[in-house]
Amino acid sequence: xxxxxxxxxxxxxxxxxxxxxxxxxxxxxxxxxxxxxxxxxxxxxxxxxxxxxxxxxxxxxxxxxxxxxxxxxxxxxxxxxxxxxxxxxxxxxxxxxxxxxxxxxxxxxxxxxxxxxxxxxxxxxxxxxxxxxxxxxxxxxxxxxxxxxxxxxxxxxxxxxxxxxxxxxxxxxxxxxxxxxxxxxxxxxxxxxxxxxxxxxxxxxxxxxxxxxxxxxxxxxxxxxxxxxxxxxxxxxxxxxxxx
Numbered sequence: 001x002x003x004x005x006x007x008x009x010x011x012x013x014x015x016x017x018x019x020x021x022x023x024x025x026x027x028x029x030x031x032x033x034x035x036x037x038x039x040x041x042x043x044x045x046x047x048x049x050x051x052x053x054x055x056x057x058x059x060x061x062x063x064x065x066x067x068x069x070x071x072x073x074x075x076x077x078x079x080x081x082x083x084x085x086x087x088x089x090x091x092x093x094x095x096x097x098x099x100x101x102x103x104x105x106x107x108x109x110x111x112x113x114x115x116x117x118x119x120x121x122x123x124x125x126x127x128x129x130x131x132x133x134x135x136x137x138x139x140x141x142x143x144x145x146x147x148x149x150x151x152x153x154x155x156x157x158x159x160x161x162x163x164x165x166x167x168x169x170x171x172x173x174x175x176x177x178x179x180x181x182x183x184x185x186x187x188x189x190x191x192x193x194x195x196x197x198x199x200x201x202x203x204x205x206x207x208x209x210x211x212x213x214x215x216x217x218x219x220x221x222x223x224x225x226x227x228x229x230x231x232x233x234x235x236x237x238x239x240x241x242x243x244x
Contacts, residue, residue: 005136007074008067010036017043022075024135026051029059029069040070050129050154075135082153082161085124086168096170096191097239100126100162102207103198104228107133111142112229113196118146120236126153126161126193159206165193172211174203175235177225179214186215188239196235199228 007016014036017023026044030053044051059067089096099122104110110133117125132154133139140147155161162172173186174195195211197203208214217226217234226234 005073005134006062006071008063008065008071010040010068010070013070013072014040014043016072016074017047017049022078023047023049024073024075026073027059027062027071028053029056030054032069037069052130073134073136076137076140077135077147077152079154080124080151082124082126082155083164085151085153086165086170089123090168094123095189095243096168096193097122097243098124098126098165098170098193099232099236100158100172100193100195101132102158102195102203103128103131103201104196105131105133105198106228107136107138108142109133109199109227109229110135111139111147113232114139114143114150114152115146116229116233116236118143118150120233120240122150122236124151124153126155128158129154129156158204159210162193162195162207162210166210166212171213173213173215173235174208174211175216175231176203176208176214177216178208179216181213181215182218183215183235184238186213188242192239194232194235194239196228196232199225 007013013026026049028051056069059069059071062071086096099117101113114125135147135152166172170191170193172193172195195203195207217231
């Protein structure tokens with residue numbers, strides 16, 4: 001892990017938040033107290049920073065330096081508001097095309113997916129605030145720089161976000177081996193979101209229940225699954241193909 005990916009120390013992190021740096025994730029020692037930490041706590045609430053409260057040993061595994069009980073991972077790219085992108089897409093006369101990644105945590109897979117999404121014309125990639133790949137220098141490199149042009153939206157509540165997409169006329173297509181429908185049998189010309197899950201756990205049942213359609217990629221080989229970045233690419237370019 002590069003030292004450029006994170007900063008530590010309460011004062012340094014307070015200044016980073018105030019200066020407008022995009023905090024991907026903040027790790028805080030459980031039970032931390034003190035006047036300076038109280039100042040940091042207020043900023044966490046004000047700026048809605050994604051904070052995780054962890055044992056001190058977890059912080060020590062990242063750095064042995066005097067972290068004062070807090071380590072912040074800095075994102076090399078800004079995050080965007082999904083509602084603003086939805087509105088702008090419709091106002092521009094374009095057909096919304098989004099990608100939701102459910103618990104995809106591998107950084108290199110994430111970077112490869114971003115690269116494919118940018119090439120396929122996806123308007124934004126949506127990820128949950130917790131349980132998603134860290135957006136760091138490795139992710140940017142694997143994306144071949146696409147992370148600098150592809151908007152990423154971090155959301156706190158997957159269910160509410162996806163329901164909001166539906167309320168905005170955007171259909172949800174969830175990729176799962178549980179599906180009966182082969183992906184190229186569906187019509188993606190209308191506004192849509194492709195939903196992909198982690199390779200080991202797939203898409204959560206909560207999300208599968210609200211999806212408008214479950215789709216699958218047919219497989220002929222003995223291995224029963226594709227790498228998630230490859231599977232995502234196949235589905236994204238089917239949308240692009242159908243839209244001409």
